[in-house]
Amino acid sequence: xxxxxxxxxxxxxxxxxxxxxxxxxxxxxxxxxxxxxxxxxxxxxxxxxxxxxxxxxxxxxxxxxxxxxxxxxxxxxxxxxxxxxxxxxxxxxxxxxxxxxxxxxxxxxxxxxxxxxxxxxxxxxxxxxxxxxxxxxxxxxxxxxxxxxxxxxxxxxxxxxxxxxxxxxxxxxxxxxxxxxxxxxxxxxxxxxxxxxxxxxxxxxxxxxxxxxxxxxxxxxxxxxxxxxxxxxxxxxxxxxxxxxxxxxxxxxxxxxxxxxxxxxxxxxxxxxxxxxxxxxxxxxxxxxxxxxxxxxxxxxxxxxxxxxxxxxxxxxxxxxxxxxxxxxxxxxxxxxxxxxxxxxxxxxxxxxxxxxxxxxxxxxxxxxxxxxxxxxxxxxxxxxxxxxxxxxxxxxxxxxxxxxxxxxxxxxxxxxxxxxxxxxxxxxxxxxxxxxxxxxxxxxxxxxxxxxxxxx
Amino acid sequence: xxxxxxxxxxxxxxxxxxxxxxxxxxxxxxxxxxxxxxxxxxxxxxxxxxxxxxxxxxxxxxxxxxxxxxxxxxxxxxxxxxxxxxxxxxxxxxxxxxxxxxxxxxxxxxxxxxxxxxxxxxxxxxxxxxxxxxxxxxxxxxxxxxxxxxxxxxxxxxxxxxxxxxxxxxxxxxxxxxxxxxxxxxxxxxxxxxxxxxxxxxxxxxxxxxxxxxxxxxxxxxxxxxxxxxxxxxxxxxxxxxxxxxxxxxxxxxxxxxxxxxxxxxxxxxxxxxxxxxxxxxxxxxxxxxxxxxxxxxxxxxxxxxxxxxxxxxxxxxxxxxxxxxxxxxxxxxxxxxxxxxxxxxxxxxxxxxxxxxxxxxxxxxxxxxxxxxxxxxxxxxxxxxxxxxxxxxxxxxxxxxxxxxxxxxxxxxxxxxxxxxxxxxxxxxxxxxxxxxxxxxxxxxxxxxxxxxxxx
Numbered sequence: 048x049x050x051x052x053x054x055x056x057x058x059x060x061x062x063x064x065x066x067x068x069x070x071x072x073x074x075x076x077x078x079x080x081x082x083x084x085x086x087x088x089x090x091x092x093x094x095x096x097x098x099x100x101x102x103x104x105x106x107x108x109x110x111x112x113x114x115x116x117x118x119x120x121x122x123x124x125x126x127x128x129x130x131x132x133x134x135x136x137x138x139x140x141x142x143x144x145x146x147x148x149x150x151x152x153x154x155x156x157x158x159x160x161x162x163x164x165x166x167x168x169x170x171x172x173x174x175x176x177x178x179x180x181x182x183x184x185x186x187x188x189x190x191x192x193x194x195x196x197x198x199x200x201x202x203x204x205x206x207x208x209x210x211x212x213x214x215x216x217x218x219x220x221x222x223x224x225x226x227x228x229x230x231x232x233x234x235x236x237x238x239x240x241x242x243x244x245x246x247x248x249x250x251x252x253x254x255x256x257x258x259x260x261x262x263x264x265x266x267x268x269x270x271x272x273x274x275x276x277x278x279x280x281x282x283x284x285x286x287x288x289x290x291x292x293x294x295x296x297x298x299x300x301x302x303x304x305x306x307x308x309x310x311x312x313x314x315x316x317x318x319x320x321x322x323x324x325x326x327x328x329x330x331x332x333x334x335x336x337x338x339x340x341x342x343x344x345x346x347x348x349x350x351x352x353x354x355x356x357x358x359x360x361x362x363x364x365x366x367x368x369x370x371x372x373x374x375x376x377x378x379x380x381x382x383x384x385x386x387x388x389x390x391x392x393x394x395x396x397x398x399x400x401x402x403x404x405x406x407x408x409x410x411x412x413x414x415x416x417x418x419x420x421x422x423x424x425x426x427x428x429x430x431x432x433x434x435x436x437x438x439x440x441x442x443x444x445x446x447x448x449x450x451x452x453x454x455x456x457x458x459x460x461x462x463x464x465x466x467x468x469x470x471x472x473x474x475x476x477x478x479x480x481x482x483x484x485x486x487x488x489x490x491x492x493x494x495x496x497x498x499x500x501x502x503x504x
Numbered sequence: 505x506x507x508x509x510x511x512x513x514x515x516x517x518x519x520x521x522x523x524x525x526x527x528x529x530x531x532x533x534x535x536x537x538x539x540x541x542x543x544x545x546x547x548x549x550x551x552x553x554x555x556x557x558x559x560x561x562x563x564x565x566x567x568x569x570x571x572x573x574x575x576x577x578x579x580x581x582x583x584x585x586x587x588x589x590x591x592x593x594x595x596x597x598x599x600x601x602x603x604x605x606x607x608x609x610x611x612x613x614x615x616x617x618x619x620x621x622x623x624x625x626x627x628x629x630x631x632x633x634x635x636x637x638x639x640x641x642x643x644x645x646x647x648x649x650x651x652x653x654x655x656x657x658x659x660x661x662x663x664x665x666x667x668x669x670x671x672x673x674x675x676x677x678x679x680x681x682x683x684x685x686x687x688x689x690x691x692x693x694x695x696x697x698x699x700x701x702x703x704x705x706x707x708x709x710x711x712x713x714x715x716x717x718x719x720x721x722x723x724x725x726x727x728x729x730x731x732x733x734x735x736x737x738x739x740x741x742x743x744x745x746x747x748x749x750x751x752x753x754x755x756x757x758x759x760x761x762x763x764x765x766x767x768x769x770x771x772x773x774x775x776x777x778x779x780x781x782x783x784x785x786x787x788x789x790x791x792x793x794x795x796x797x798x799x800x801x802x803x804x805x806x807x808x809x810x811x812x813x814x815x816x817x818x819x820x821x822x823x824x825x826x827x828x829x830x831x832x833x834x835x836x837x838x839x840x841x842x843x844x845x846x847x848x849x850x851x852x853x854x855x856x857x858x859x860x861x862x863x864x865x866x867x868x869x870x871x872x873x874x875x876x877x878x879x880x881x882x883x884x885x886x887x888x889x890x891x892x893x894x895x896x897x898x899x900x901x902x903x904x905x906x907x908x909x910x911x912x913x914x915x916x917x918x919x920x921x922x923x924x925x926x927x928x929x930x931x932x933x934x935x936x937x938x939x940x941x942x943x944x945x946x947x948x949x950x951x952x953x954x955x956x957x958x959x960x961x
Contacts, residue, residue: 230879231653231918236945261747331791463690
């Protein structure tokens with residue numbers, strides 16, 4: 048790990064004043080995300096307020112080959128924030144301006160530090176919303192950088208589909224804009240989607256242009272419980288295969304329901320459960336509900352419990368968004384370890400069956416949850432980060448899950464990103480295409496200063 | 505232009521037998537697309553039948569720094585096929601196997617030479633379809649390479665959204681697979697979308713994995729005519745802004761209707777027209793029709809003329825797909841020149857108004873058509889390719905259209921690609937991001953043998 052030279056320290060202080068700090072508390076806060084990964088502290092933290100400042104910071108660090116790590120809301124689950132080679136954590140949370148909203152074109156531009164909840168609070172009166180919703184209240188820059196998704200992806204897609212353009216600071220400090228405001232374009236390489244999911248390893252995203260959607264005329268949410276998780280999964284698969292435009296379809300196993308009830312003060316039946324949300328016109332929603340009810344009933348699901356009052360619905364989804372924290376809070380001083388495989392929907396049933404078998408003798412608290420409409424599911428493990436045996440045990444289960452997913456055409460990470468946690472699986476999943484990723488990385492960031500040690504071996 | 509050495513000629517003959525040719529007729533056929541761009545002949549044409557053969561051809565050419573140009577159906581509109589530095593045209597049309605269709609996962613894998621019509625004919629009995637439909641019966645590899653779209657994009661997206669994975673031969677002959685079959689993934693750089701739209705300049709796409717859709721329960725098509733194109737555009741904008749999930753919404757000005765009637769033996773009213781298609785359940789379609797009717801009426805549209813019998817509907821869309829050929833056929837020995845701007849929908853009205861003013865004194869036959877739901881529209885000019893004055897005149901109009909589109913946040917090409925035709929506008933549209941595209945191009949293809957002279961200056 049390289050330490051910062053006196054000249055660099057002085058230059059960064061001169062640029063940012065007290066927005067540049069080497070305090071241990073700040074460095075500790077910036078050296079990890081929310082999951083089990085060990086922290087690795089940056090040498091300093093720089094709070095940027097503009098794209099131009101990010102560019103200046105990157106230029107200064109580049110001049111001494113010092114790593115830079117973008118920090119948004121700190122909610123990463125795969126070790127993206129570990130400063131494995133030291134360097135400067137560039138905190139973008141103060142870049143929180145919503146620059147432009149166009150109701151006519153259903154798009155907006157925000158600074159990278161704006162969180163998804165902040166954007167939706169701002170939009171509420173306009174009748175618009177932004178659907179992508181990882182559990183955490185993540186920053187939109189961070190969500191773009193990890194190609195995040197969440198509960199609405201089955202209907203609205205992920206960050207891949209919903210980012211129209213970006214402002215990016217490159218490793219040499221150059222500022223570029225990618226994409227544009229047209230809904231489609233064939234004008235050259237798709238740099239937008241190259242940076243979406245690049246986890247700060249090619250550049251730092253400082254502004255994001257996003258698609259927005261009209262709040263549906265009718266929104267209806269329901270819970271349905273099942274004797275067995277397999278019945279729930281079978282229902283979900285049929286719903287997807289029929290092309291029903293369901294907005295949310297979330298699996299919560301009974302372990303999760305128990306944790307969520309305790310954490311969020313709810314009273315859901317402790318059974319394997321699908322939570323649905325339907326968006327559309329009154330007639331459209333009625334039609335979807337009818338189709339889904341029939342499928343669920345055929346698979347042994349019990350009656351729908353409706354949560355249609357907005358506050359009731361919000362409580363349900365807020366509880367679902369807090370699922371990770373709910374599982375972790377079951378155990379004092381635990382950290383969460385979340386698996387994140389995504390498979391073709393036709394293979395979801397056998398994958399979840401295999402996962403359940405893997406969990407049978409697991410010694411730490413676990414819960415299964417998933418965006419089953421996409422074939423994406425998680426096991427959250429509440430681990431003691433200081434217990435090496437537990438970490439080995441969970442790592443082995445996680446590895447088996449990932450290998451099984453890859454063997455059926457799936458992916459090691461549906462929405463959390465590679466970070467440090469999935470590097471070992473990248474070649475298994477992508478073969479020699481990983482070499483091409485490395486070629487691109489070396490070309491764009493020849494000194495290797497952008498979030499080193501992430502994505503690529 | 506480098507000529508092929510005797511050793512290379514011999515090696516390619518040994519590999520391919522009579523599937524390798526230097527005949528002038530074949531070279532002429534492979535040195536241009538369907539538009540006005542001047543032909544530039546490759547030195548030879550190689551008909552590949554497998555990915556491994558493409559790899560061998562590329563390796564042999566790479567060993568002597570000879571350019572390679574992928575050729576699918578030959579329907580490019582922006583000069584992608586011009587062998588500006590000679591080299592070998594690799595014809596993929598014999599790679600026409602549909603490798604795999606999964607009705608359960610709504611996806612398929614096809615070889616690059618499969619055309620969109622071939623795929624849909626194959627799928628018909630399965631109840632599935634692939635929606636992306638440029639006018640021409642293009643190959644799916646070519647459509648991926650140009651990031652094509654068509655009339656259904658407003659509902660189903662473009663090739664960007666519908667390609668799940670690719671097999672690609674890199675400039676050194678290495679074969680890689682990008683993406684996968686999971687609906688979403690955060691596992692590393694999005695190489696799939698880097699190749700989608702790269703126009704053969706980074707590698708040759710030999711296989712494509714695509715999303716499929718269930719054929720809607722109800723499909724309903726209608727024409728609506730307007731006194732003035734502005735009323736039609738105003739209607740289209742409102743329909744998009746209301747988020748009505750319309751499947752197709754095509755603008756055809758009266759010039760186009762006249763040309764299409766003559767070319768396809770139809771009898772549409774010669775007025776500015778919107779052609780609609782509605783997909784959904786019976787109730788859903790009825791609801792969409794009601795909303796759209798009200799908007800259209802408010803904007804002075806006349807009654808819908810329905811085309812609901814499948815053969816009638818097919819005739820309508822077939823005529824629409826042949827629009828380019830229809831305009832060109834109005835004039836003996838003409839070639840088509842198609843503009844292709846795409847703008848934020850809120851700016852579509854003023855852009856089309858400006859375009860109409862530009863066309864007022866144009867000396868060649870023209871027609872305006874567009875996928876107005878996306879903000880994408882074309883003027884097709886029927887030009888005499890040997891008349892330099894005409895080419896200058898049309899180039900000037902095209903340039904003004906492009907500059908206006910870029911000035912309002914739009915793009916120089918919505919779906920046809922850059923090829924040779926839009927290179928001059930790339931920096932105006934993307935600024936310094938073009939430098940990053942060049943960095944990537946040089947890293948992936950250091951010798952510059954992949955379709956040289958396209959996309960980048």
